Amino acid sequence: MSRQTPDYGLDGGRAVRAMFVVGLAAAIGGFPIMRWTSSRHLGLAYTLQIFGFSCLIASSLAFASSRFGKLHARDRIIARLKLRGDESVLDVGCGHGLLLIGAAKLVPRGHAVGIDLWSNWQQADNSREATLRNAALEGVADRVSVHDGDMRKLPFADRSFDAAVAHFAIHNITGGEGRREAIREIVRTLKQGGQVAISDLMAVDLYADELRKSAMTDVEISGLSFWTFPTARTVTARKPAQPL
Template sequence: MAATVTDLRHRRGEYGIDAPYVPLWMGVAAAAGIGVFFAGSAFSAPAIAIPAGNIGLALLLSLADYVYTSRFGKFDVWADLLRELNLRGDEQVLDLGCGRGAVLLMVAKLLPRGRAVGLDLWKTSDQFGNALAATKRNEELEGVADRVDLQTGDMRTLPFEDRSFDLVLSSLAIHNIPDAVGRASAVDEAVRVLRPGGRILIADINATREYETRLRQRGMTEIRLRPLGPRMWFGGPWVAARLVSARKPD
């Protein structure tokens, strides 16, 4: 039986923090600002203390928002997105840049007769503790190891045949490719391995207009770009994830 929305939001695995150097920097900067505030107050220097305190508080709030999104918000958003797809349960699904399996293992719960394939380069700069072994542990904890395949590879040159998948997903991954040509290649590859009638969902914090344009150039239909709301703000609305979705013509 496929999972319910509640099942999708209930996690047994450990999925780490996205881009862990970012909250680390926020925490250090917030502590410095608050420290300057108290030092300035002690030495009767409000012109220094007040701005520093305000900056420290703002960074602390941004840090809290970032951690919430990375640990909770993105899971709720993806649970909603996946349920909206109304999957049959026998699909072949590919997750590009799957990391420790946050989205991959969630969609696997909806595939009692299908298969979920995750591909990643396993870089810890992209996600804390990102490793093939960590994702394997999570698939066991989530009870979906029998329907998940993990592969090491580059999303710009996918090791799959044309028209292999009914659904291609990517969450906060393609923007890690540093150049526009490489990002376009990743989108092209996603389209190549997608079956006619299949769908693509890409959630990201940068370059979503690029993805939208490239999908249009590749002849995709039902292309839509939309914000994902406060649950996927990484520190505030200035780093907000958006979703690009499309369908491959039959």
């Protein structure tokens, strides 16, 4: 009997699948146009094929990112926190538990908590049950818990966590103010001296700005990471050891 392996989901699943189908249809559809129409339609055929192959390449890169690349990206994001092993860690928009479980492995004397709205548009087959199943397969079910909730109104008390992470999650909130709300909530739930690492494909400058406005220190933005598609940057920061 083969051992089950964890599945961390296909990011943007429906969009990626649609892109693949449309790309394949466009790439194939260009051939009969070239074969059975006059030369004046060759431009249309070439344009259709270029569009099709571009969609196929993009969907293939997105698939590879979800299956392989984001595992490498996760390790680099969590490494920025330099966890000791006894922390409580929050994963905001945890999805299938990629960072949640990665953090749980590094805190054998701690706990990792995930929260999500379980959208299947942002991640295919997303559910609390899928996340808990992955935690069990990875051997960390005893120190992982997940909650339903909106990252703009986290259901946790002030200063609950030693660290917080988020990966390709906060940008799903529509509008800058909503994203700023999520950042403020993360800061609120961090203990004094707590750390945050947020990786995203967009809006990291906004996150950094709000972290600074929330009195976080050591706010830094990394260079581009090419392990994921689209590429991403990570913003890190620390909450002062004493309240300001």
